[in-house]
Amino acid sequence: MNRKSRSRLIFGIVMGIITIFLLWPGYQLFSSMEPFILGVPLSFAWVILCTLVGFAALLALYVSDRSTQKED
């Protein structure tokens, strides 16, 4: 497997996990109000965390795409 398809596979897995945890049934595990995280209910903090992870994944994919482009 070349580098490009490997980074896409990893990206796909990460996004898949995020999707499951933002929807039923994954999100149900983190759906309660308590504990409060930095004053924000868990249900809200969880969505924010997933968004940040998604952002990081996109950024990593972009960086890896750029470096493989240069090699070409």
Add this chain to the structure above:
Amino acid sequence: METGTVILLVVGLYLLVSLLTGIIPSLRISKSVSGYVAGDRSMNVFILYFVFGASIFSSVAFLGAPGWAYSRGAAAFYIIAYGVIGIVPLYFFGPRTWRLGKKYGYVTQAELLSDRFSSKFLSVMLAVLSVAAFIPYLTLQMIGAGYVLNVISEGLIPFWLGAAITYFVVLVYVYFSGVMGVGWSNAFQGMFMLIMAWFLGIYLPNILHGGIGEMFQSIADAGKGNMLTAPGLDEAGEPWSWSAYTSAVLISAVGFSMWPHLFMRSYAASSTDSLKLSVVLYPTFLLFLIPILFIGFSAVTAYPGVEQADSILPHVLMQLELPAIIVGLFCAGALAASMSSGDAILHSAGSIWVRDGIKPFYGKKLGDKTERLLIQISVLVIGLTAYLFAVVIDYSIVGLLLAAYGGVAQIFPVVFAMFYWKRATKAGALAGLFGGIVVNTFFLLFPELKPVDMHEGIYGLVVNLILITSVSLLTPRDPEEKVSKFTEG
């Protein structure tokens, strides 16, 4: 100076700057249709970032989202949740769309699809679907502008007049300057809104409750803990079902990248790299929804019982007796939110209606000049239609948006098949899209007939997928040279 005068001055000044930023950039762009619709393919990362961001920061963000947080609690988290999933397809579809557009001169979504599946009918179907989904979307932007001016002026500016003034300005710059006007005014309006969102999102919880933690604690103490437990409440105030929440996130995520006004911006990018980077940066816009939801939550215990949940933010601001300049700035921020989405939709609706709905029947006979004029006329007609709906309709802002998403999501399977599934055929694409739209519309009109409480778009998508796969496999392959043009790359 009197409070009312200060507010009006700030708003007036803001509208003037919007008008100028909307018109000036067009002076550099060619007068051709490609210039009007795709900005001569010259948008950089900075502009594209705000153009994508404006799709989130519409009236939905400034009024609908706080309104949902206020009345339905955790249900509002769906607005953040779908964005991060929904933007991903654009990272993969966008660069392909851009390359094909550059090579073959496409400027709309339907041009791409109808060429792949050699079907004028597909093009017309997409034009009708797009305009049908755009009108409620545009209507809700106008409702937003109307609400804001009405509440802030304490009823002095009637709802219909507020919407009319704001959208007159939008019409002027969309009419004259096309997509580059939209881009630059989005950038100006976007920066403005980000500042207002964070300022209010931190300021209001602090002044009303003494902090963000205290604000959530007060909701819990008031016995409204079920509001903060996902998936929040439904319209009647009862706990919302997981199936409804999940399907709302899912359908919005699928539909998001298919919105024709967003999809079309792929053509306007200056390069595939600037397109990719703007997609990657998009989630930072989602984070700006966090303070927006704080605003809605801050009013739950402080101002219970506001009937019109969508006007909760202006309502709170008027209760607090803030300095007039802050109220004026907020007012301008909310108008910016409404206008920055409204202009993009209006511009796309006109372009799509003419290029995909009318032009296929005229072929080459339609000159560039006539085409541009026809687009401009359509912009006027569509704007007026949405305005008429805005004045008579009475429906929640987020509710309207969710309804429009069901239709738009039906485009996804066809676009996906165009790029990745060689075996898809013309008959399959037509059957899938048509079947999906019919089922979606049926359950939209008769929600009581749904077997499970899910978004109607999901039922449409299931039928859509079954039809596109089975009919494609049952019909002979499309010609190879046609297919590979789209799947390679």
